[in-house]
Amino acid sequence: xxxxxxxxxxxPKYWHLKTVLAEALDTxxxxxxxxxxxxxxxxxxxxxxxxxxxALEQLELEGRLxxxxxxxxxxxxxxxxxxxxxxxxDWPGTGHDAWQAAECTxxxxxxxxxxxxxxxxxxxxxTVRRLRMSHGQPVAAELLYVPSAxxxxxxxxxxxxxxxxxxxxxxxxxxxxxxxxxRAVELGSAGAVDAKELDRLPxxxxxxxxxxxxxxxxxxxVSVATYRADTCRLTFGGDVxxxxxxxxxxxx
Amino acid sequence: xxxxxxxxxxxPKYWHLKTVLAEALDTxxxxxxxxxxxxxxxxxxxxxxxxxxxALEQLELEGRLxxxxxxxxxxxxxxxxxxxxxxxxDWPGTGHDAWQAAECTxxxxxxxxxxxxxxxxxxxxxTVRRLRMSHGQPVAAELLYVPSAxxxxxxxxxxxxxxxxxxxxxxxxxxxxxxxxxRAVELGSAGAVDAKELDRLPxxxxxxxxxxxxxxxxxxxVSVATYRADTCRLTFGGDVxxxxxxxxxxxx
DNA sequence: TAGTGGTCTAGACCACTTA
DNA sequence: AAGTGGTCTAGACCACTAC
Numbered sequence: 001x002x003x004x005x006x007x008x009x010x011x012p013k014y015w016h017l018k019t020v021l022a023e024a025l026d027t028x029x030x031x032x033x034x035x036x037x038x039x040x041x042x043x044x045x046x047x048x049x050x051x052x053x054x055a056l057e058q059l060e061l062e063g064r065l066x067x068x069x070x071x072x073x074x075x076x077x078x079x080x081x082x083x084x085x086x087x088x089x090d091w092p093g094t095g096h097d098a099w100q101a102a103e104c105t106x107x108x109x110x111x112x113x114x115x116x117x118x119x120x121x122x123x124x125x126x127t128v129r130r131l132r133m134s135h136g137q138p139v140a141a142e143l144l145y146v147p148s149a150x151x152x153x154x155x156x157x158x159x160x161x162x163x164x165x166x167x168x169x170x171x172x173x174x175x176x177x178x179x180x181x182x183r184a185v186e187l188g189s190a191g192a193v194d195a196k197e198l199d200r201l202p203x204x205x206x207x208x209x210x211x212x213x214x215x216x217x218x219x220x221x222v223s224v225a226t227y228r229a230d231t232c233r234l235t236f237g238g239d240v241x242x243x244x245x246x247x248x249x250x251x252x
Numbered sequence: 253x254x255x256x257x258x259x260x261x262x263x264p265k266y267w268h269l270k271t272v273l274a275e276a277l278d279t280x281x282x283x284x285x286x287x288x289x290x291x292x293x294x295x296x297x298x299x300x301x302x303x304x305x306x307a308l309e310q311l312e313l314e315g316r317l318x319x320x321x322x323x324x325x326x327x328x329x330x331x332x333x334x335x336x337x338x339x340x341x342d343w344p345g346t347g348h349d350a351w352q353a354a355e356c357t358x359x360x361x362x363x364x365x366x367x368x369x370x371x372x373x374x375x376x377x378x379t380v381r382r383l384r385m386s387h388g389q390p391v392a393a394e395l396l397y398v399p400s401a402x403x404x405x406x407x408x409x410x411x412x413x414x415x416x417x418x419x420x421x422x423x424x425x426x427x428x429x430x431x432x433x434x435r436a437v438e439l440g441s442a443g444a445v446d447a448k449e450l451d452r453l454p455x456x457x458x459x460x461x462x463x464x465x466x467x468x469x470x471x472x473x474v475s476v477a478t479y480r481a482d483t484c485r486l487t488f489g490g491d492v493x494x495x496x497x498x499x500x501x502x503x504x
Numbered sequence: 505t506a507g508t509g510g511t512c513t514a515g516a517c518c519a520c521t522t523a
Numbered sequence: 524a525a526g527t528g529g530t531c532t533a534g535a536c537c538a539c540t541a542c
Binding site (some may be wrong): 015018058061062063081182183184185186187188189202203205207210229231232233234235236237 | 269308310313314315327333434435436437438439440441451454455457459480482484485486487488
């Protein structure tokens with residue numbers, strides 16, 4: 001025999017299936033095309049539906065497929081690159097791909113966020129909820145925590161409803177001069193509310209971007225943004241330094 | 253009745269189970285403690301093992317559990333923050349938490365990498381494999397692609413074996429002055445080789461960090477590093493500026 | 505050898521979308 | 524109403540680890 005492999009490694013069926021499907025996606029399908037349904041596919045490959053689904057789940061995790069209940073499984077477009085580099089707060093409704101639909105409440109943050117903010121336990125902070133759109137699709141849901149100390153000039157007269165308060169808080173925050181920021185990215189799964197806003201099922205994989213904004217030696221605000229992991233590629237373009245070839249370059 | 257919920261939302265069992273388990277982890281368990289086995293847990297909660305496993309998978313994805321075949325399920329420690337900010341190539345064997353065990357071959361990269369490198373199709377490049385350790389555990393596996401043009405002074409006399417070549421390539425790369433870099437983070441699943449080096453099963457979720465290094469107006473190298481998503485939190489700490497009030501800040 | 509998690513099966517029913 | 528993916532079950536066997 002060929003001695004190509006000692007076949008000592010019994011590759012799981014779903015893994016092999018995933019490989020076969022991935023190749024098929026490259027050659028026989030175009031973006032947006034719908035695949036046969038799971039029962040047919042499973043029968044075609046001679047496996048149980050659960051096994052077929054394990055392969056599909058992996059491909060969806062890698063951003064190659066998109067599955068929607070009641071509709072079907074389609075070939076996903078390449079992930080969109082979303083820039084996560086911001087030197088100042090983005091203004092809702094301003095510009096190309098940005099944050100939208102702000103909402104604001106005042107609440108006591110979780111212990112973890114409270115620790116990042118250096119606030120007293122049980123101290124309530126302004127909590128702004130925003131949604132980030134890209135190409136008409138929601139890509140991220142953010143919770144922005146702003147201690148009252150960061151927005152001292154917030155008009156107290158108006159105790160407006162959500163959206164108006166959100167705009168006020170963002171506007172006041174804008175006035176602080178930002179000393180710097182601090183970012184972390186990790187994998188998480190979407191909670192119920194985030195999932196609904198991102199048009200995904202609860203538990204969908206997300207990239208959680210936690211940002212601390214510094215100003216005047218304090219932590220002025222903390223942002224926790226959850227990006228759809230299936231459709232997003234987070235880009236950090238801002239690290240290009242002033243090159244010797246004359247004009248300073250900046251990605252994007 | 254309480255009218256608290258219209259119970260119109262039949263929460264999936266595994267989701268509820270996950271919530272219950274997450275609370276139990278916080279209150280009744282300590283880091284490193286082993287949980288009862290899956291069959292017992294499933295029986296205790298009155299669900300099928302597959303359903304219980306769905307909950308455990310989510311918790312593992314969130315970095316709260318660690319499961320090892322043949323051993324059991326243990327409570328995972330908090331994720332370790334690994335700094336992904338580098339102004340120059342890290343030197344293997346140099347310093348605290350760094351890259352180790354370099355290996356090098358010469359090969360034609362995938363089409364996607366070739367595109368990032370601006371190389372000719374079918375042009376072979378030096379391919380350095382490194383492993384990043386943190387707290388004695390492997391956290392990332394990297395492939396560093398270096399076109400020959402970036403290391404022109406590489407001693408051609410020595411056509412050394414893997415590790416020696418790797419050191420040579422890294423040393424030569426070190427001599428280039430780095431104009432800047434370009435980073436992207438996305439979710440992926442570990443291939444067979446990465447999985448083995450990271451001590452995970454194939455298909456394990458990873459954070460793929462793709463970095464382009466620029467020098468002299470060209471792309472000098474491309475790095476594709478896959479970080480264990482279950483144990484790592486990628487940090488970008490370098491964005492804090494030295495600004496005393498109101499000096500120039502980069503980025504607009 | 506015993507016990508663990510990983511894979512796989514063949515069903516069933518549910519929630520959702522579309523027509 | 525028909526068709527899709529999502530959830531769930533009750534088994535079985537396999538691969539790995541540790542004793």
